[in-house]
Amino acid sequence: MNLHEYQAREILRLHGIPVPPGDVASTPAEARALAERLGGKVVVKAQVHAGGRGKAGGVKLAGTAAEAEAHARAILGMTIKGLTVHKVLVAPTAEIASESYVGIIVDRASQRPVLMVSPAGGIDIEEVAAKSPEKIHRLAVDPRFGVLPHQALALGFALYKDVVQARAAADIMQKLYGAVYAVGASLAEINPLVTTPDGTVQALDAKIAVDDNELDRHPEIAALRDTSAEAPAEVQAREAGLTYIKLDGAVGCCVNGAGLAMATMDLVKYYGGEPANFLDIGGSSNPQKVVAALRIITTDPGVKAILFNIFGGITRCDDVANGIVEATRQFPLKVPIMIRLTGTNEREAVQILTTAGFAALTDMDEAVKQAVAKAKGAA
Amino acid sequence: MSVFIDQSTRLVVQGITGRDGSFHAKQMISYGTKVVAGVTPGKGGQLFEGVAPVFNTVAQAVRETQANAAVIYVPAAVAASAIFEAADAGIALVVCITEGIPVLDMTRAMPYVTEHGARLIGPNCPGLISPGKSKVGIIPGNICKPGTIGVVSRSGTLTYEIIHQLSTHGYGQSTCVGIGGDPIIGTSFIQCLSAFQADPETEAMVLIGEIGGTDEQQAADFIQHGVTKPVIGFIAGQTAPPGRRMGHAGAIISGSSGTAAEKMAALARAGISVMKRPADVVPLLKERL
Numbered sequence: 001m002n003l004h005e006y007q008a009r010e011i012l013r014l015h016g017i018p019v020p021p022g023d024v025a026s027t028p029a030e031a032r033a034l035a036e037r038l039g040g041k042v043v044v045k046a047q048v049h050a051g052g053r054g055k056a057g058g059v060k061l062a063g064t065a066a067e068a069e070a071h072a073r074a075i076l077g078m079t080i081k082g083l084t085v086h087k088v089l090v091a092p093t094a095e096i097a098s099e100s101y102v103g104i105i106v107d108r109a110s111q112r113p114v115l116m117v118s119p120a121g122g123i124d125i126e127e128v129a130a131k132s133p134e135k136i137h138r139l140a141v142d143p144r145f146g147v148l149p150h151q152a153l154a155l156g157f158a159l160y161k162d163v164v165q166a167r168a169a170a171d172i173m174q175k176l177y178g179a180v181y182a183v184g185a186s187l188a189e190i191n192p193l194v195t196t197p198d199g200t201v202q203a204l205d206a207k208i209a210v211d212d213n214e215l216d217r218h219p220e221i222a223a224l225r226d227t228s229a230e231a232p233a234e235v236q237a238r239e240a241g242l243t244y245i246k247l248d249g250a251v252g253c254c255v256n257g258a259g260l261a262m263a264t265m266d267l268v269k270y271y272g273g274e275p276a277n278f279l280d281i282g283g284s285s286n287p288q289k290v291v292a293a294l295r296i297i298t299t300d301p302g303v304k305a306i307l308f309n310i311f312g313g314i315t316r317c318d319d320v321a322n323g324i325v326e327a328t329r330q331f332p333l334k335v336p337i338m339i340r341l342t343g344t345n346e347r348e349a350v351q352i353l354t355t356a357g358f359a360a361l362t363d364m365d366e367a368v369k370q371a372v373a374k375a376k377g378a379a
Numbered sequence: 380m381s382v383f384i385d386q387s388t389r390l391v392v393q394g395i396t397g398r399d400g401s402f403h404a405k406q407m408i409s410y411g412t413k414v415v416a417g418v419t420p421g422k423g424g425q426l427f428e429g430v431a432p433v434f435n436t437v438a439q440a441v442r443e444t445q446a447n448a449a450v451i452y453v454p455a456a457v458a459a460s461a462i463f464e465a466a467d468a469g470i471a472l473v474v475c476i477t478e479g480i481p482v483l484d485m486t487r488a489m490p491y492v493t494e495h496g497a498r499l500i501g502p503n504c505p506g507l508i509s510p511g512k513s514k515v516g517i518i519p520g521n522i523c524k525p526g527t528i529g530v531v532s533r534s535g536t537l538t539y540e541i542i543h544q545l546s547t548h549g550y551g552q553s554t555c556v557g558i559g560g561d562p563i564i565g566t567s568f569i570q571c572l573s574a575f576q577a578d579p580e581t582e583a584m585v586l587i588g589e590i591g592g593t594d595e596q597q598a599a600d601f602i603q604h605g606v607t608k609p610v611i612g613f614i615a616g617q618t619a620p621p622g623r624r625m626g627h628a629g630a631i632i633s634g635s636s637g638t639a640a641e642k643m644a645a646l647a648r649a650g651i652s653v654m655k656r657p658a659d660v661v662p663l664l665k666e667r668l
Contacts, residue, residue: 143483143490184481213455213482214483217481256536260539262619266616266618266639267656270656278620
């Protein structure tokens with residue numbers, strides 16, 4: 001789960017990391033009041049889970065509170081990469097002497113949290129990493145000891161020559177590492193970490209992604225979820241225990257298991273079609289999940305044919321068959337459906353489906369071919 | 380032969396009285412796996428299905444039954460703790476089926492497992508099976524056949540699909556290992572490939588990967604230099620939407636976008652026959668064997 005910039009800033013602040021003042025506004029009037037309190041010269045930043053906010057016009061500088069209000073009016077309600085802006089962050093414009101990067105991510109290769117810092121921070125950090133990898137300093141942290149003081153200080157000196165600034169940066173790194181474990185983050189970034197002309201080191205912008213598997217342990221973090229920042233169908237799917245990602249094709253896919261779901265989408269493409277979505281009903285075989293899955297797929301107007309691909313292991317094919325029959329009782333399907341089931345309780349499933357008037361297939365390629373043909377026939 | 384498990388595997392099931400644990404313990408017993416013990420704190424003294432005594436701790440189970448492998452079916456919140464307990468009890472092979480374990484828990488469990496000399500498979504995996512000998516986990520036994528193909532995969536049901544293709548066309552398996560899809564896993568593609576290379580019974584290998592990370596690229600590099608047996612590869616996610624990016628840090632750390640195209644190219648460069656779809660596995664194996 002991604003946090004908004006203003007939420008991430010608040011977490012940093014709670015962990016003792018210096019963050020410039022500023023707050024979030026949902027209306028132009030609120031933005032104006034904040035700007036007045038902050039002295040008028042502010043930056044108004046769209047709070048959406050998308051990169052490239054600045055290029056999209058979602059970040060604007062204001063010289064006065066009235067200007068801040070006008071910017072907030074323009075930004076609130078605008079769409080950036082398909083996401084509507086509901087909130088803006090209003091913060092004082094900072095005078096910046098230097099921009100660095102500090103990030104922590106769990107690294108698959110070393111199986112440890114890795115602290116990465118670079119004196120070349122800012123929006124082009126990935127280009128820096130690709131073109132001048134020597135400007136990125138890395139530390140694989142031993143989670144039993146955390147970031148040791150001398151390790152943090154060495155990285156602090158990689159950012160700043162001045163010992164006071166190096167110590168300040170080292171302190172921020174250790175606190176950021178503490179925040180990662182405290183909130184269950186899979187990623188925490190400060191970009192840029194800035195120095196102001198008076199030499200203060202501050203976190204100007206922050207990004208935190210929380211591991212979804214940690215949310216049960218951290219209800220206060222789970223409460224930060226902003227469902228207005230997600231596609232409604234994806235929210236509906238998550239609440240039903242499904243994983244759904246909408247795409248633009250015509251073949252609506254419903255599969256058990258993420259790997260098989262991706263392989264099914266790939267096969268749709270192989271036979272000349274386009275998948276309408278990724279949908280994984282997961283390992284358990286609750287017929288209600290299947291009903292929810294079909295409800296989500298059928299609300300996508302782009303879907304011209306539905307394809308089920310179930311390889312029963314823990315998932316029982318008869319449960320899936322019952323779910324399909326139950327769903328069509330609740331709401332009629334307006335598009336053709338191809339059902340492939342094999343594995344646990346396959347025979348019972350075929351029986352249930354044929355009794356209800358559905359054809360059941362056992363071969364994956366055959367089912368996909370037919371679904372693609374039906375989707376094209378309808379288009 | 381086979382890799383990691385065979386007739387000498389003596390299994391303890393952690394979470395044997397739970398819903399998933401009891402169901403799959405029964406399946407493993409009926410497959411012929413030597414399930415010698417179960418563990419559920421507070422249920423010590425019971426006898427599971429008339430064959431497996433239940434203990435309060437893994438250490439007790441090991442003392443009383445000489446269990447040498449453990450499989451974990453406990454809820455995600457306590458699964459890392461179950462891994463620590465198994466390693467502490469001296470279990471050599473720990474297989475964790477549980478999905479949804481926080482990755483930060485795994486950053487702490489992994490060094491502990493390694494220092495105790497244990498091998499972890501998973502978490503978030505279907506386990507492994509050496510057909511006709513032993514099954515540890517949830518891979519359906521009826522789709523497998525004893526034979527000479529080693530299968531290693533990051534997925535669950537996609538693995539079943541490919542095993543099914545193999546078995547129905549007469550290609551049995553020496554061992555099938557689901558290594559799990561999480562960012563931190565105990566046993567990598569490379570460790571499995573290396574075990575298959577050393578196993579005299581295994582004649583060829585099938586590697587099933589997916590988008591994300593760079594494990595498949597590293598496996599390709601290893602195969603090029605360290606594997607002489609034929610390898611067939613598959614990467615799921617050719618049509619997956621790009622995105623769900625992990626900030627800048629994800630791209631910086633791996634130096635890769637982890638796309639299917641990138642991985643398929645790396646496999647092909649290493650001399651691996653790359654499937655376009657699961658049904659290609661049999662024709663490609665025929666070409667190589």
